Amino acid sequence: MKGIMKCFDAIAAFVRDNNKMIDVVALVVGFASIVLALLVDGDSSDMLTSWSITLSCVASVMGVAYLVAAVRLCYKMIEFDRLIVEGNYLLKVVTIVVLIPSTIATLLWLGGSIAQWYNPSVADAAEVAIAAEGSRTLADIFRAVYAHYMDVSFPKSVEDGVDRVFVALFAILGVLLLNGLMVSTIIGWVDGRKERWSRGYIHYKVRHLGKHAFAVVIGANEVAALVVKRLLAQDDGTRNRYVVLHTSRDPEAVREELMSHLAEAEMRRIVIYQGLRDSMSEIEKLHLEWCNEVYVLGEATKNDGGDSSHDAMNMRTINLIANYMAHRGTALAARALACGEKPKKLKCRVMLEYQTTYRILQFADIPERVKQTLDLIPFNRYESWARKVMVEGAAHNNLADVNSADESIRYTPLDGCEGIATESDDHVHLVIVGMTKMGVAMGVQALLQAHYLNYAHSEKCGDVAKMSSRRTRITFIDANASQQMNFFKGRYENLFSLVRHRIVSKYILPDIDSGWNDPIMDDDKMNHLLGGYKHNFLDVEVDFVEGGLEDDRIRDYLRELCDSRGSEWVRSAKLTIAVCHEETSEALASALYMPVEVYEKVQQVWVYQRESADIILNLTxxxxxxxxxxxxxxxxxxxxxxxxxxxxxxxxxxxxxxxNLKGATLTAERLGELERSWDSCSMAEKFSNYYFVDSIAQKLRAVGATLSRENIVAQFAAHGEELARMEHNRWNIQVLILGYAACDRESVAEIQKALIKCRLQLESADMELQKGQISEAQHSERVKGAKAAFKATKMLYRNSIRHMHNCICAFDNIDRVDIGAKEYDAMLNGAIPDILHLVDGLE
Known part of the structure; x- marks a missing residue:
């Protein structure tokens, strides 16, 4: 069957690529068959007669093919509309008109039965030589058909009632195809449909799009071309034949934008609807229950300012889609269950322009109806880019280069290509110029990402001096740094209640060491978290420097950061600079005119280029x-x-x-459970898992592991405790960013009381089991009850309005506030080789 389908696809491709040539050939054959059929009579030579028969047969085959193609287009309305819009139908219509007489005559002749369709006297009057009934030739039949086709008066000469019907049909067919009224009607209808298609008012049925053979994109903003290209390129068993693009913008303007980034073959697979994305009637026209995937992008945003209602409108659309799927998807789910299949949620990716909305959605979770009907994946293009740079380390300049490895842009990781080893005294310093949306996203990604093994090793050894010198630093430089810092601290209040930070005013000469605010060490409200420590347990610090790169004091500060004769902290820094100005020209100028010492010291300078990267690529x-x-x-x-x-x-x-396996081996047999357990996760838990994935490559670099399953297992075993500490340090920052707060003094005291009670109950149960006073089943129930009571106490604070998490503390203090939690960091690190094996095929 697949071979037959490939054959049909090959024929269709040939016809599509040689469209006009085939029309011309068919037209020539049709005219030639008509001329020869009219010339042949009883006195004609056998050769001329043979040629006439041959051409008539070929013309009839072509006529049948054209008629079948025309009927097929009635079921392929998307292709039909594109055909008439492109204006390639006139030649085909003329060809069909010319081929029809030969086609009908040949089919009648091959049928071997022809009635008296005309009166011989009339035929003689028309100077048509008619032989005896038994020896009529194809030419005779053709002339009869052609006469009826061209002259409506011929049916009057037909004597038989049934034959009169057939002849009348031929005559009517001729009138319809050759009469100007029909032509004008067709042209009027075609023009009207072209206009509706151009405006995006034509909506197709599911049979035209194909069940589970299309994807939907709602909103035609700046990233629509990239998303469409990705959807059309999928070849994972859910290949999309079409992409339906729904927009409130002018469809013609959208087409022009897409054409500058997509190939013609891709453009032919895009269907554009015009309408409002917050209308249920418009949502119903998209047939979402039959699509593979939906992207909610929203409409075009202003440069980096964005549309103030963009995110609200997109979330409104998500709620409408959820309501639609709750009604329409129920029948499909029931049908799937009846067939023994698990109903699938609709995969729905929503783009959020503002980091505030993005963070709220991560932490606050989503309505139950949305969770039940949609596999919702929110994304923010700024944070996606930050992840692309810092985690994956590669990207592309434009859509044309996406499938070309040679055209990828390579980014050096913050910790360098070789990573930071356990005994290294290096540390990471990221300087971000411009607190735009992209600048903030880069800073947040660095906070999530920049946690290293050497800090964990010094923490293990209790070396406070090395911990201080190995701590990651993130520096924001902005002309309005004071105001931007207040916004940033307000957004991540829980983080800044613990992390070391400072503000360097524009009236102060920046230096490296002075002016730091350490909430844990300096604030009585937070020093209960020290637990015997004499330092801040977070392994990152943030400073905000007020000024611009054109300011001499800022340029002197950059020189100090790059001085090879400076302090040990400066010399051991792995420095990266990210220039994140909104204006492309401003970002470019800032990157090109830094002090020369910067280019000597820095690993790389990342430059935000919203429109195009060609200038910088040409320079590099x-x-x-x-x-x-x-x-x-x-x-x-x-x-x-x-x-x-x-x-x-x-x-x-x-x-x-x-x-969920809690230390058990992750095997291929468990893959079937992934979706079920994933569906039960909150949005915060899903992002927690995403952020852990982001840390995998960094951990592999830190231990120097090659991409071999056996080698990774060995290296992870050798650095087990340091990796667990590193993971907990990363997790601390992650949960603070996601919105959890550290426990205050009173809540820590209450949790510790509950923990002591739980441990006493566990010890008592163990002792009674050893003495034989209780059975194994009773022991298990006692253990579950004790742990459940302690968990209830923990969750009371986690689910409170302040969202306090008891495990936000130093790695060594976890056992003071929880039971069994300390093992999870090592357990998840140990699962990395299995994860890479199952998903990436690592051997």
């Missing part, structure tokens, strides 16, 4: 150019390849399952 690729610019790397392009692939989600699902 020029062999004879200025060597200073070879360290520049563009990022953030609208049409670059930064949308995550499905393996990212699969790894996050595998991490979640590893957590």
């Amino acid at each position: 690729k020029a062999k004879d150019g200025d060597s200073r610019y070879h360290k520049l790397r563009p990022f953030g392009m609208l049409y670059g390849g930064y949308v995550d692939d499905d393996s990212y989600t699969q790894k996050a699902m595998a991490v979640n399952e590893a957590y």
Whole structure:
């Protein structure tokens, strides 16, 4: 069957590629068959007669093919509409008109039965030589058909009633195809349909799109071309034949934008509807229950300012889709269950323009109806780009380069290509110029990402001096840093209640060491978290420097950060600079005109280039150019390849399952459980799993593991405790960013009381079991009851309005506030080789 389908696909491709040539050939054959059929009579030579028969047969085959194609187009309305819009139908209509007489005559002749369809006297009057009934030739039949086809008066000469019906049909067919009234009617209808198609008013039925053969994109903003290309390129068993793009913008303007980024073959598979995305009647026209996937992008945003109602409208659309699927998807789910299949949720990706909305959705979770009907995946293009740069380390300049490995842009990780080893004295310093949306996203990603093994090792050894020197630093430089810092601290209040930070005013000369605010060490409200420590247990610090790169004091500060004769802290820094100004020209100028010492010291300078990266790429690729610019790397392009692939989600699902297994081996047999357990996760838990996946490559670099399952297992075993500490340090920052707070003094005291009670109950149960006073089953019930009571106390604080998490503390203090939680960091790290094996096929 597959071979037959491939054959049909090959024929269709040939016809599509040689469209006009085939029309011309068919038209020539049709005219030739008519001419020869009219010329042949009883005195004609056998050769002429043979040629006439041959051409009539060929013309009839072509006529049948054209008629079948025409009927097929009635079921392929998308292709039909594109055909008439492109104006390629006139030649085909003329060809069909010319081929029909030969086709009918040949079919009658092959049928071997022809009645008296005309009166011989009339035929003689028309000077048509008619032989005896038994020896009528194809030419005779053709002339009869053609006469009826061209002259409506011929049916009057037919004597038989049934024959009169057939002849009347031929005559009517001729009138319809050759009469100007029909032509004008067709042209009027075609023009009207073209106008409706151009405006996006034509909506197709499911049979035209194909069940589970299309995807839907709602909103035509700047990233729509990238998303459409990704959906059309999928070949994972859910290949999309079409992408339906729903927009409130002018469809013609949208088409022009897409055409500048997509190939013609891709454009033919895009269907554009016009309408409002917050209307249920418009949602119903999309047939979402039959689509493979839906993206809710929203409409075009202003440069980096964005549409203030963008996120609210997108979430409104999500709620409408959930309501629609709750009604329409129920029947499909019941049908799937009846067939013994598990109903699938509709995969729905929603783009959120503002980081505030994005963070709220991560932490506050989603309505139950949305959770039951949709597999909701929110994303923010700024944070997606930040992840692309810092985690994956590669991206593309434009859509044309997405499938080309040679055209990828390579980014050096914050910890360098070789990572930071256990005994290394290096530390990471990321300087972000411009607190725009992209700048904030880069800072947040660095907070989530920049946790290293050498800090964990010094923590294990209790070396406070080395912990201080190995702590990651993130520096924001902005002309309005004071105001931007207040916004940033307000957004991440729980983080800044613990993390070391400072503000350097524009009236103060920036230096490296002074002016730091350490909430844990300096604030009585938080020092209960020290638990015997003499330092802040968070392994990152943040400072805000007020000023611009054009300011001499800021330029002097950058020189100090890059001084090879400076302090040990400066010399051991792995420095990366990210220039994140909104304006492309401003970002470019800032990156090109830094002090020369910067280019000597820095690993790379990442430059935000929203529209295009070509200027910087030309500088970096020029062999004879200025060597200073070879360290520049563009990022953030609208049409670059930064949308995550499905393996990212699969790894996050595998991490979640590893957590549920509590140390048991993650095997291929458990893969079937991934979706079930993933569906039960809250949005915060899902993102927690995503962030763990982001840390995998960094951990592999830290231990120097090669991409071999056996080697990774060995290296992880050798650095087990340091990796567990590193993971807990990362987790501390993650939960603070997601919105959890550290427990206050009173809640810690209450949790410790509950913990002591739980441990006493566990010890008592163990002792009674050893003495034989209780059975194994009774022991198990006692253990479950004790742990459940302690968990209830923990959850009371976690689910409170302040969302306090008892495990936000130093790694060594976890056992003071929880039971059994300390093992999870090592357990998840130990599952990494299995996750890479199951998802990526690592051997």
